[in-house]
Amino acid sequence: MGKRIRVQRRGRGGQNFRASTHKRVAPAKYPYVKSPKEVYDLTITGTINELVHDPGRGSPLSQITLENGLSYYSIVPEGVSVGQQISLGGNSAVEIGNIMPLGKITEGTLVCDLELRPGDGGKMARSSGAYATVVGHTPQGTLIRLPSGRTRYINDHCMATIGVVAASGRMEKPFLKAGDKFHLMKAKGHKYPRTGGRKMVPAVHPFGSSKRSARRTTTTSHGAPPGQKVGLIAARGPGQKKKRAIR
DSSP, X not given: OOOOXXXXXXXXXXXXXXXXXXXXXXXXOOOOOSOHHHHTTOOEEEEEEEEEOOTTOSSOEEEEEETTSOEEEEEOBTTOOTTOEEEESTTSOSOTTXXXXXXXXXXXXXXXXXXXXXXXXXXXXXXXTOOEEEEEEXXXXXXXXXXXXXXXXXXXXXXXEESOBSOTTGGGSOOOSHHHHHHHHHHHTOOOSOOOGGGSOTTTOTXXXXXXXXXXXXXXXXXXXXXXXXXXXXXXXXXXXXXXXXX
């Protein structure tokens, strides 16, 4: 009997596979000031107190205090600075750093940290350098072009930050050292190093073997036990998906 494969050992929640979440600063969410319908027709001003690094996150966070005393952390767009005045609400100006409902943002504006549903705090276009584009306003909602290139309709009362998420050039610098990549993956809690099952010995992985006749299919059922459930889980067909043009 070989040792447990990495997926099994990770599933037990051991220290080697746990993310260092105790070092995280705070969740980046829009504050609940009033209901989304009330925020649509008002403006609340605030001040950026500091910009902080959050381990495991690609972009920095800004600590903002509103005029009503409420304090929260938010994703930082490029171009903001400490001490800058920002505003939240539907009557705000379309300026970098301001937070507005999508229904009040002019067409062609680049936005980030979009809510998927009113009041959820922000779900899309939050990674470093990411942005979405406001394409148009329709009776179905606001048409948004997402970072993937796809378009979808989103409720007019969903909030978004004007601008592009900071640290856009972060991925352009290579890691150069395996230790740097190790510490990044450790902070995020991702599996690292990623090793192919075919490269292992049969005692360590179901796909392991250098013998061609010993190879097995890479598809497995949903009901397979841990240790056997590897490869293409419940796949309808073998191989990779064909890329299709987005229209």
